[in-house]
Structure formats: C-alpha cells, structure tokens
Amino acid sequence: MSDLVLATEKLDKVYKLKGRQVRALSDVNLQIKKGDFISIMGPSGSGKTTLLNVLGCLDKPTYGKVILDGVDVTKVPEKGLFKMRKYKVGFVFQTFNLMPYLNAIENVELPMEGTKKPRSERKKRAHDLLSMVGLAERKDHRPSRLSAGEQQRVAIARALANNPAIVLADEPTGNLDTKAKSEIVRLLGKLNIDQGTTIVMVTHDSHMAARASRMLFLNDGKLLAKEKQGTHLLKKEFTCPYCGKEIEPDDTFCPRCGKKL
Amino acid sequence: MLVVIALGFSMAIMISIPAGIMANQKATEQLSANYNAYIGDMEEEINKTLTLIQCSLSRGFAQNRPGFMTTTESFLNETAVNDISAIEGVKDVLPFLEKTEGTLQTRETPRGTFEMLVPEYTIVGIPLNDAYIDNYGVLPKDVTEGRNLEEGDSGVVLLSLNNTEYFGVGVEDRVNILGSYFTVIGVYETSDRLGLRKLYMDISDAQSVTNLEGQISRIDVYAEDQSYVGEIVSEISSLYPEFYLTTYEERLSQIERMSGMYETTLENAEATLGQTQAVAYQEIAVAIVATSLIVLFTMLYTVRERTQEIGVLKAIGFSNWSVMSQFMLEGVFMSLIAAVVGISIASIGAPVLSSLLLPSATSSPTSGMQGRQTFIPGLSLQTAAAAPDLQLMLLTLGAAVLLGALGALYPAWRASRTSPMEALRHE
Numbered sequence: 001m002s003d004l005v006l007a008t009e010k011l012d013k014v015y016k017l018k019g020r021q022v023r024a025l026s027d028v029n030l031q032i033k034k035g036d037f038i039s040i041m042g043p044s045g046s047g048k049t050t051l052l053n054v055l056g057c058l059d060k061p062t063y064g065k066v067i068l069d070g071v072d073v074t075k076v077p078e079k080g081l082f083k084m085r086k087y088k089v090g091f092v093f094q095t096f097n098l099m100p101y102l103n104a105i106e107n108v109e110l111p112m113e114g115t116k117k118p119r120s121e122r123k124k125r126a127h128d129l130l131s132m133v134g135l136a137e138r139k140d141h142r143p144s145r146l147s148a149g150e151q152q153r154v155a156i157a158r159a160l161a162n163n164p165a166i167v168l169a170d171e172p173t174g175n176l177d178t179k180a181k182s183e184i185v186r187l188l189g190k191l192n193i194d195q196g197t198t199i200v201m202v203t204h205d206s207h208m209a210a211r212a213s214r215m216l217f218l219n220d221g222k223l224l225a226k227e228k229q230g231t232h233l234l235k236k237e238f239t240c241p242y243c244g245k246e247i248e249p250d251d252t253f254c255p256r257c258g259k260k261l
Numbered sequence: 262m263l264v265v266i267a268l269g270f271s272m273a274i275m276i277s278i279p280a281g282i283m284a285n286q287k288a289t290e291q292l293s294a295n296y297n298a299y300i301g302d303m304e305e306e307i308n309k310t311l312t313l314i315q316c317s318l319s320r321g322f323a324q325n326r327p328g329f330m331t332t333t334e335s336f337l338n339e340t341a342v343n344d345i346s347a348i349e350g351v352k353d354v355l356p357f358l359e360k361t362e363g364t365l366q367t368r369e370t371p372r373g374t375f376e377m378l379v380p381e382y383t384i385v386g387i388p389l390n391d392a393y394i395d396n397y398g399v400l401p402k403d404v405t406e407g408r409n410l411e412e413g414d415s416g417v418v419l420l421s422l423n424n425t426e427y428f429g430v431g432v433e434d435r436v437n438i439l440g441s442y443f444t445v446i447g448v449y450e451t452s453d454r455l456g457l458r459k460l461y462m463d464i465s466d467a468q469s470v471t472n473l474e475g476q477i478s479r480i481d482v483y484a485e486d487q488s489y490v491g492e493i494v495s496e497i498s499s500l501y502p503e504f505y506l507t508t509y510e511e512r513l514s515q516i517e518r519m520s521g522m523y524e525t526t527l528e529n530a531e532a533t534l535g536q537t538q539a540v541a542y543q544e545i546a547v548a549i550v551a552t553s554l555i556v557l558f559t560m561l562y563t564v565r566e567r568t569q570e571i572g573v574l575k576a577i578g579f580s581n582w583s584v585m586s587q588f589m590l591e592g593v594f595m596s597l598i599a600a601v602v603g604i605s606i607a608s609i610g611a612p613v614l615s616s617l618l619l620p621s622a623t624s625s626p627t628s629g630m631q632g633r634q635t636f637i638p639g640l641s642l643q644t645a646a647a648a649p650d651l652q653l654m655l656l657t658l659g660a661a662v663l664l665g666a667l668g669a670l671y672p673a674w675r676a677s678r679t680s681p682m683e684a685l686r687h688e
Contacts, residue, residue, distance in 0.1 A: 053682050083578070085576060086579075093576075093685070097573040114580075
C-alpha cells in the first residue's frame with residue numbers, strides 16, 4: 001500500500017451541460033504505484049481530461065475518493081487545494097502554457113515561487129532541470145524563440161520543479177510534429193526510468209500510448225477492464241543490442257548499424 | 262502605453278488643480294496683507310501731518326484702480342516756492358522733485374493694449390536742510406549702512422536696500438545714475454511695501470541729473486497752525502489756480518476711498534477663489550473617479566486576456582491570494598508609473614492646465630482705462646503661477662497607490678476566483 005502514489009475509489013463526475021446531465025466519469029477505480037508510467041487512451045469525450053483534472057486537484061469529483069500521496073483530496077477544502085497542486089502534482093499541457101514574458105529558466109522557477117527554498121537554490125534547481133531536459137544553453141530564451149518541442153521540454157522541467165509525487169500530462173504530444181513527439185515521449189520515459197518519476201499521460205495517439213509501461217482505456221467515462229503492457233519496460237530497450245547506440249523504442253532497424261532489432 | 266498616458270493626464274489634473282488653487286490663495290493672502298499694511302502706513306503718515314498742504318500739478322495718487330496709477334508726471338516752476346513762502350501763516354515750504362525711471366511695456370489684455378510704465382527706480386530730490394530733516398522726516402529713518410544724508414551733501418546718494426541689488430553697488434561705491442556718477446553715502450532698509458525703489462539725493466543734484474533745472478514735482482507747505490490751513494489754501498489757489506492742493510482731510514478721505522476700492526478688489530478675488538475651489542473640487546472628483554475607472558477597465562481587460570495564464574498559475578500551485586496580489590500589484594504599478602508621468606506633465610504644464618481648468622482669479626484691467634499706467638508690483642493680483650510642490654507630489658504618489666489598488670481590486674478578485682479548469686479551456 002505504501003508505494004501507491006495515487007488511488008481512486010468509485011470516482012464519479014457529473015456535469016450539467018445546457019440543463020442536461022453529462023456523466024463524464026463513472027465508477028473509476030484506479031491504482032497508480034510509485035514509478036509507474038501510465039498512458040490513458042480513449043476517444044474524444046471519453047472523460048480523459050476530466051479524469052486528469054480530478055487527479056490533479058483542479059476539479060472535484062461528484063462522488064468517490066481520490067487519494068494522492070496518502071491524502072484524501074476530496075476532504076481538502078477548496079482553499080487548501082493549491083498546496084496539493086503545488087507540491088504533489090506536476091502538470092504538462094498540450095499547449096505547453098509557458099508564460100510568454102518569462103524566459104525558460106524563469107518559467108521553470110515559477111512553481112517554486114512562494115516555497116521556502118532560497119532564491120539561489122531555486123535558480124540552481126531550475127538550471128539542473130533544464131540541463132536534464134537538454135536545454136541548459138537555451139535557458140535565457142523566451143518561449144517565442146523556442147521550438148514547440150523545446151517549449152514542451154521546458155514545460156516538463158517546470159512540472160518537475162517541486163519534485164511532485166506524480167506528473168500529469170494531458171496530450172503532451174498533441175501539438176507536436178512526429179520527431180518532437182518521439183523526443184518528448186522518450187524524455188518522459190527517461191525520467192520515469194532514471195528518476196523514477198511517476199507519470200500519467202493522456203493521449204489518443206496509440207503509438208505514443210504504447211511507449212508507457214501500462215496502457216489504460218477509458219470509454220464513456222468508464223475505465224475498461226482490459227489493460228495492456230507497453231513497449232517501454234527497461235532502459236536496455238532504448239539501446240541497440242548490437243552497437244549500443246541509443247535508439248527509438250519503435251525503431252525496427254538500428255539507425256547506425258542497420259541491423260534488425 | 263496609451264492607458265498610462267491617459268492615466269498620467271488624469272493624475273496631472275489631480276496635481277495641477279490643487280497647485281493652482283494654492284497659488285491663487287497665496288497670491289490673494291499676500292495681496293490682502295500688502296493692502297492692509299499700505300493703508301496703515303498711509304493713515305499713520307496722514308495723521309502726523311495736520312498742518313500740511315501738498316501742492317502739485319497732478320492728483321498725486323489718483324488711482325484708476327488698485328495696482329495702477331496714472332503717471333502723468335508734471336512739473337512746476339521752483340519760483341512758486343518763494344511766492345508761497347510769502348503767504349501769511351506759512352511756516353515752511355519744502356520743494357521736492359520725484360521722478361520715476363522705468364521701462365515702457367505694452368501689455369496685451371483681453372480688453373485692449375495698454376502701455377504701462379514698469380518702474381525701475383525713483384529719484385527723490387530733497388531740500389537738504391537740517392531743520393527740515395529734523396522736523397518733517399523727509400528722509401528715510403532706518404539707515405542700516407553708511408550714514409544718512411545731511412545738510413550740504415552733494416554728489417552723494419542714499420539708496421534703498423533693494424536699489425543696491427538693482428544697481429549692484431554698496432556703500433562708498435560709485436553709482437551711475439542717468440549718466441552721472443554719485444557716491445553711495447548710505448543704505449536704508451526700505452519700508453516701501455509697494456516695492457518701488459527710491460533713492461534720495463539733494464534736490465539740485467536731482468534737478469540736474471534729470472534735466473529738470475528749476476523744476477519741481479511737489480511742494481509741501483506747512484502752516485504755523487492748523488487754523489491757517491484754510492486761508493493758505495485759498496491764497497495758493499488764487500495765485501496758482503492750476504495747482505492741485507490736498508489737505509489733511511482730503512488726504513484722509515482719499516485714503517478711505519482707496520481703502521474701499523482695495524476691499525472690493527479683495528472681495529472679488531476671494532469670491533472668485535471660492536468659485537474656483539468649488540469647480541476644482543468637482544474636477545478633482547472627476548479625475549479621481551476617472552483614474553479608478555481607467556485602472557478598473559484596463560485590469561478587467563488584462564484579466565480577461567490572461568485567463569489562460571491564470572489557469573496555468575493555479576494549476577502549478579498558485580493560491581487565490583497570490584494570483585490576486587499579483588494583479589493588485591500590477592494595477593498599483595501601472596498607476597504608479599502613471600503618477601510619475603502625471604507629475605512630469607504637471608510640473609511642466611501645471612500653470613497651463615490649471616488656467617485651462619479653473620476660472621481665472623486674476624482681475625483684468627477695466628475698460629475705459631486710458632493713458633499710461635504705472636504698474637505697482639505689490640498691489641496687483643497677478644496671475645498666480647501654479648507649481649506643484651513636493652508635498653503635493655508625494656500625495657499624488659500615495660493617491661496613485663490607493664486608486665490603483667482600488668481600481669484593481671475587483672478585477673484581481675475575479676482573477677483569483679477563476680476556476681483553473683475553466684481558465685485552461687479559455688482560448
């Protein structure tokens with residue numbers, strides 16, 4: 001039980017839309033262990049984003065429990081929720097949502113504002129995170145001068161700023177080209193393997209979803225019983241067994257030695 | 262940027278108007294003090310001279326209105342002194358020569374163009390006779406440097422303190438007056454509230470330096486006794502019908518007339534000031550409301566524009582309070598910048614702004630005034646130059662913080678209440 005980072009019990013979410021009741025989530029029971037890399041798939045309107053919002057303390061469920069890092073979120077008063085969002089959750093958005101008037105490192109520092117960390121430590125942490133996502137040299141650039149992929153990497157660094165229990169990524173590759181897509185998914189996979197970061201990624205791209213360790217399916221607000229293992233399992237699968245070069249998880253041929261994997 | 266300029270103007274108005282009012286108030290107070298002192302001096306002087314009959318060709322202090330006097334300086338022949346001395350009951354006859362030197366200025370007023378003599382200094386020629394000096398106080402009393410004039414002095418001059426500044430000389434220096442050099446024998450503290458710079462010298466020196474040989478501007482006739490005054494007046498009138506004679510009673514009634522006139526002017530000035538203040542309060546209120554509204558709408562717009570950003574801030578863990586304080590700070594900051602802009606505008610444009618926005622408190626020359634006028638600096642209500650002082654500027658900065666916070670309060674509160682989910686969905 002102790003390695004459970006996030007658990008939901010009988011989660012229901014009902015919206016009222018134009019006088020009509022819409023059941024976005026229905027009896028969702030989910031258990032996420034520390035170090036999990038989970039992708040949630042489902043067609044549009046299946047409640048993926050709603051689930052993520054509820055998990056990330058942006059929204060409250062109509063019924064049921066959300067236990068995040070041992071705390072029952074549904075019992076936390078509205079005014080205290082910001083603390084959960086600040087320290088327990090890291091958000092990655094489809095549209096990156098960086099502050100356009102702040103440069104890369106300032107964007108990463110932003111969630112640490114108002115924490116007890118001294119300024120120098122915050123700066124160092126932001127710098128380390130940017131190095132980790134491979135953008136140390138571009139730390140003084142504003143989002144407008146970064147490519148979409150780079151912006152998303154900054155956003156991932158920002159999500160990690162307060163060392164959250166879980167990173168929630170809502171269609172993180174939705175606005176990216178193919179190359180940037182695999183870069184981002186690889187980065188998330190790397191974080192998961194190297195740092196043990198727990199990640200929940202919502203996507204409707206089955207290709208990307210397959211890179212996670214667990215694939216869950218959501219339909220009409222219900223979590224389907226079927227679950228799939230993803231291709232992303234171990235670090236060794238990221239390197240060519242013949243020449244040792246880093247490869248894409250879905251490469252069928254090694255780009256260097258050309259051997260079939 | 263435009264918003265800041267608009268705010269700046271609104272703040273400039275907030276500064277300029279009080280500055281204008283303060284300046285007007287000060288001017289009126291100064292004027293009132295000057296009037297009272299002036300009238301007091303005159304009355305005191307008149308009471309001392311019960312036996313004095315003044316003879317001149319002009320009406321002396323004939324005033325068209327406060328602050329200006331008609332200076333048709335006219336001179337009479339010295340020989341009159343001997344004729345008058347011969348009249349029975351006359352004790353002493355003192356000739357004086359007073360000539361004001363100055364520059365002619367043309368003043369454009371809404372009622373027409375006037376030529377005005379702006380006095381620079383007045384030469385006063387005195388009969389330097391010890392008996393006269395002792396008995397009739399013809400010389401200034403409060404000599405602070407050097408010595409006073411004495412019988413027999415020639416080629417020397419007694420300067421008022423403000424004259425030493427004007428000529429740039431001190432005691433024992435030589436001073437050039439209308440082309441002739443005089444030695445400064447002493448300096449007296451001027452009690453002349455009108456600010457006319459007077460310099461005293463022997464009457465014959467004065468006649469030669471002003472090219473008025475054998476001419477004088479005024480004769481002071483002292484009777485043996487007050488009972489002789491009537492007879493002497495009629496005697497002089499028959500000898501010199503062109504003379505204008507004033508006795509104690511006439512001078513007293515003249516000063517009363519003048520005093521009445523001054524009071525009317527003061528009352529007018531105060532009434533205008535009252536009106537001005539009423540208008541000013543309205544304008545300041547409008548400026549304050551405008552400032553808050555500008556901040557309010559700008560911040561509302563900003564909050565709307567940045568809804569998504571607010572959503573992100575909340576998603577990454579900003580509390581309602583920190584979102585609210587951020588927008589409050591922005592509002593205050595904006596209005597502070599505007600205050601600085603406003604102060605800059607006001608320090609340059611306060612006189613213009615306040616004169617544009619406030620009804621004028623200055624009295625303009627009355628119609629029908631003709632001829633050359635002498636402008637008396639101390640007794641005219643001048644256009645008060647509005648200049649914002651430091652206190653007012655600090656007050657404005659304070660007001661800016663307050664109004665910025667006030668205007669930003671509602672938008673910031675709205676921002677803090679935004680649901681992060683809704684905000685993130687906002688395009």
